[in-house]
Amino acid sequence: MKPTKEIVVAKNLSAGYKEKLIWSKANFSVKPGEFIGLLGPNGAGKTTLFLMLLGLIKPVSGQIKIMGKVPSQGNPKIGYIPQRRLQDSESRLVALEYVRLAASGTAWGFSLPKKTVLERQQALEVLKRVDGLDLADRPLSELSGGEIQRVFLAQALVSKPDLLLLDEPLANMDLRRSTELIRLIHTIAKEDQIGVILIAHDINPLLPVIDRIIYIANGHVATGKLDAIVNGETLSKLYNAPIEVLKDSKGRVAVLGVEEAVHHA
Amino acid sequence: MLKTSLMANSFSWNLWRDLHEMLQYSFMRNAFMAGTIIAIVAGIVGYFVVIRRLSFAAHALSHVGFAGAAGAVLAGISPIWGLLVFTSGGGLAMAALGKKAAARDVQIGTVLAFMLGLGVLFISLYKGYATEAYSILFGEVLGVSSGDVVLTLVVAILIIVAVAILYRRLIFASLDEDVAEAKGVSMLGMSIAFMLLIAVATSIAVQVVGILLIFALMVTPAATAQRLARSPSEGILISILIALLSTWIGLFISFFIPYPVSFFIVSIVFLIYLVTRLIQTLMIKRSMTVSNNLA
Numbered sequence: 332m333k334p335t336k337e338i339v340v341a342k343n344l345s346a347g348y349k350e351k352l353i354w355s356k357a358n359f360s361v362k363p364g365e366f367i368g369l370l371g372p373n374g375a376g377k378t379t380l381f382l383m384l385l386g387l388i389k390p391v392s393g394q395i396k397i398m399g400k401v402p403s404q405g406n407p408k409i410g411y412i413p414q415r416r417l418q419d420s421e422s423r424l425v426a427l428e429y430v431r432l433a434a435s436g437t438a439w440g441f442s443l444p445k446k447t448v449l450e451r452q453q454a455l456e457v458l459k460r461v462d463g464l465d466l467a468d469r470p471l472s473e474l475s476g477g478e479i480q481r482v483f484l485a486q487a488l489v490s491k492p493d494l495l496l497l498d499e500p501l502a503n504m505d506l507r508r509s510t511e512l513i514r515l516i517h518t519i520a521k522e523d524q525i526g527v528i529l530i531a532h533d534i535n536p537l538l539p540v541i542d543r544i545i546y547i548a549n550g551h552v553a554t555g556k557l558d559a560i561v562n563g564e565t566l567s568k569l570y571n572a573p574i575e576v577l578k579d580s581k582g583r584v585a586v587l588g589v590e591e592a593v594h595h596a
Numbered sequence: 597m598l599k600t601s602l603m604a605n606s607f608s609w610n611l612w613r614d615l616h617e618m619l620q621y622s623f624m625r626n627a628f629m630a631g632t633i634i635a636i637v638a639g640i641v642g643y644f645v646v647i648r649r650l651s652f653a654a655h656a657l658s659h660v661g662f663a664g665a666a667g668a669v670l671a672g673i674s675p676i677w678g679l680l681v682f683t684s685g686g687g688l689a690m691a692a693l694g695k696k697a698a699a700r701d702v703q704i705g706t707v708l709a710f711m712l713g714l715g716v717l718f719i720s721l722y723k724g725y726a727t728e729a730y731s732i733l734f735g736e737v738l739g740v741s742s743g744d745v746v747l748t749l750v751v752a753i754l755i756i757v758a759v760a761i762l763y764r765r766l767i768f769a770s771l772d773e774d775v776a777e778a779k780g781v782s783m784l785g786m787s788i789a790f791m792l793l794i795a796v797a798t799s800i801a802v803q804v805v806g807i808l809l810i811f812a813l814m815v816t817p818a819a820t821a822q823r824l825a826r827s828p829s830e831g832i833l834i835s836i837l838i839a840l841l842s843t844w845i846g847l848f849i850s851f852f853i854p855y856p857v858s859f860f861i862v863s864i865v866f867l868i869y870l871v872t873r874l875i876q877t878l879m880i881k882r883s884m885t886v887s888n889n890l891a
Contacts, residue, residue, distance in 0.1 A: 385778045405780020413774035421819075422647070425826045429772060436768025437779050439761055441829075470826070486775065 336398075337362055338494050338526040339384065344393035344552075346379045352391060353379055357552035359545055361494065363524035366517055368537045370530075370561075371547035372593045377530045378414065380547070381496045384528075385411060398493065405437065410487030410525075412480070414498040420472050426482040427467040430454040433486040457485040461515060477508040484516065495520065497529040501536060509536035516540075534561065535583050549592075561586065607852040618851045623738055627847055627857070630740045633752045634804050635813060635843040639836030640759055641797040642818035643828075644790060648770045651815045652701055653690055656708040657791075658798045658810040660686035663711040665732045665802070666718035675732055676747065679799035682711075687791030691784070735806035735858040737847070748800050755797055762789055767828045804843065805858045812862040813839050820869045823876060838868055 339361040347353035353376040361367055369377050382388045383395060386402035395402060397409070431454045435442055442450060458467050461481045466474060471482065480500045487495055497516070501509040513529075517540040520527045528545070531537055534557075544560045546553045548569045553560050560566070561584060566574040572592035577585045608614060618624050645654045664682025665675035690704075719729040731739060740748075759766070768776040769786040777783050798810055805812045817838035818831070825831030846860035 387777065404778070407779075409778070411775060411778045413778075419647075419649075419822070421823055423822075423824065423826055424771070424828065424831075428827050432764075432768045432772060433775060433779070436764050436772070436776060437781055438764050441760060441763040468826075486772075490779075 338398060339528075340394075340396045342394045344383075344395050345391045346376055346383060346388070347391055349391060352550060354547050354550050354552050355392075357393070357545070357547075357554070359543075359552075359554040361526040361528060363493070363526055364521050365526050365542045366520060366537075366540050367526070367528045367543050367545060368531055368534060368541045368557075369528050369545045369547070370534060372589055375547040375549075377547055378498055380545075381411070381498055381528075381530070384494070384496060385409060407490040408493045410490065410492035410495045412483045412487050412495075412497045412500055414502070414530075422472050423470040424472075425468050426463070426471050426474065427451065427454050427458070429471060429482060430457060430467075430485045430489055434489045454485070454489065457489045458482070460488065460519060461485045476503045477512060480504070480512055481515070484512075484519075488519065491523075493525060495525055495527045495529075497527065499530050499532065501531055501533070506536060509533075510539075513537060513540055534586075538582060538584070548589075605852050614852070615848075618848065622742075623740070624847070624851060626740045626742055626745050627737045628844070629745045630748050631737055631804055631843040631847055632840065633745075633748050634801050635839035636836050637752045637755050637797050638801050638813035639817055639821075639839035640832055641755065641793055642814040642839070643821060643832045643835045644759075644766060644770055645794060645814055646818040646822050647767075647828075647831075648790065650794070651811070651819075652704060654794050654798065654814055655811060656704045657683050657686050657690070657794055658802065658807045659708045659715075660711045661795075661798055661802065662715040662732060662807045663718065665807075666715040666722070666729065669728050669732075670718045670722045675728070676744075676799060676803075679802060680796065683795035683798050684792055686711075687795035688788065691787040691791040694784075694787075731806070732802065733806050733808050734856060735802065735804050735809065737804045737857050738850075740803055744803065748803070751796060751800050755793060758789070758793060762786070766790060771828070805861060809858050809862050812858065812865050813843070816862075816865040816869050817842065820865075820872050823872055838865060842868070 337360045339359070341357050341359050344357040345352050345355035357380070369380065371377055379388065383390055384397065384402055386404040386406065397406065431450045434453055435450050455464065455467060458464050461484045463478070463481045463485055466478055466482055471479065474482065483500070487497070495516070500512065504512070513536050516527060516529070519525070529537065538557075541557055543555060544557055546560050546566070546569060548566075549571055551569050553565060553569055561576055563574055563576050566576065566586065570589070570592040572588065574586060574588040574592060577587065605617065619628070645651055661679040661683040664678035666678070667682075668675045668678025722728065730736075765776075765781050766786060766789070768779075769781050769783060773783065798814065801810060801813050818835040820838055821831045821834035824834055842861050842864040845864055846857050849860045850857040
């Protein structure tokens with residue numbers, strides 16, 4: 332067995348500007364095959380953390396390392412699904428082309444015929460892994476929300492990453508489809524020992540697979556196991572406002588009071 | 597001028613004979629050569645304009661070019677130089693302000709109107725013929741000289757080589773901005789390169805369709821292609837094909853019917869766009885009734 336070296340290590344990390352921090356003192360790590368839920372209210376700075384990992388913005392203070400190195404733009408070892416991208420409803424470009432681009436789009440010039448065949452094969456293989464072989468020749472603009480996310484997942488996987496950063500892939504999806512997609516991501520991440528950080532609005536679809544949580548709210552960042560973070564006491568401290576966490580018999584979670592806390596902050 | 601001499605040409609149903617007659621005139625040969633080169637360039641660059649959703653910015657850039665062209669005429673130099681300088685400057689400014697700036701239609705519209713006004717001033721200061729202004733605004737491909745054809749060809753080759761070098765990065769940055777940026781494609785770099793491409797392509801396309809009708813070659817063929825293409829390379833091919841076909845047919849008709857070439861070209865691309873939309877709508881309706889019947 333290969334030693335479980337951390338993929339991401341963050342120490343005392345702060346984001347924002349010198350005058351105004353978005354959040355500060357984040358300490359967390361991600362190990363191969365680990366599934367991390369990144370939670371918090373809108374505007375808390377979840378995407379900011381992703382941009383930092385992608386090397387697109389620099390931390391104000393503290394340290395962040397990916398595979399032992401400072402993040403830099405264009406790291407092929409990171410697969411990234413940004414938040415909802417605009418789809419041109421008039422465009423008929425097929426899903427396969429988008430997956431191909433993620434593998435070849437950073438090259439100069441154009442692909443010669445031989446290379447094109449290879450790229451197509453590579454794209455089809457990844458689509459197969461996400462149960463999306465039947466989506467390859469369909470226009471992206473005609474796919475459903477869940478199908479589009481599977482294509483985006485294939486796109487993120489095509490460079491064989493060690494780390495997946497998924498920004499709200501479950502937006503606009505019902506619970507059943509969300510659960511299916513999460514299972515798929517989890518299976519692939521376990522097989523390939525990929526560390527996953529997934530931003531979600533609702534924690535419930537993540538419950539069966541989640542290893543740990545990073546919770547950003549009110550400028551603070553808390554990290555730990557689900558039960559250690561998502562409870563009334565910890566969240567109330569984080570938001571500096573009364574938050575209640577309810578659990579039902581099946582283990583489903585409801586967090587109450589966040590709206591009010593965010594509005595008053 | 598040219599127009600009156602054209603009245604004499606009569607159309608016969610022998611297309612071979614008609615073509616032969618038409619190509620006897622050197623101004624028609626020049627027009628065909630320039631038109632062909634420009635249609636290819638506009639088809640290629642236009643596809644990127646459409647997938648980057650920059651059609652209004654491209655339109656505005658051509659109006660910035662009008663001020664430049666009119667200024668050049670006033671200064672007694674060829675309008676193409678004024679066009680190149682002004683559109684490139686405008687393009688660089690838009691790229692520097694960021695892609696979001698290029699999508700701000702009110703601001704762009706304001707600058708566009710000012711530039712048009714500036715062009716009007718230059719034209720009125722110019723004591724020569726009003727036909728200069730007319731040909732800048734609506735194109736005058738029948739007045740293209742062999743020197744213009746050579747210049748157009750050189751510029752076109754430069755554009756095509758640039759697109760070929762940038763091709764994959766430009767497609768990636770246009771279709772999938774956030775992922776491309778995360779993968780290390782510089783958005784500012786692509787934006788600057790592309791704005792310069794539009795600027796130069798617009799400058800030469802003005803000869804055929806003029807500033808006001810730049811959409812005819814830079815946007816409409818590509819917009820039609822976008823509705824049909826399943827891959828970017830297919831999109832570019834269809835876009836070139838429509839632009840070429842419209843230019844050729846437009847030139848051919850205008851030889852026998854003495855109305856402006858740009859009117860015919862604009863009408864043909866518009867017709868192709870309409871027919872494509874109509875057929876697609878009908879097909880969607882049909883597939884819906886089929887699936888309803890199956891259900």
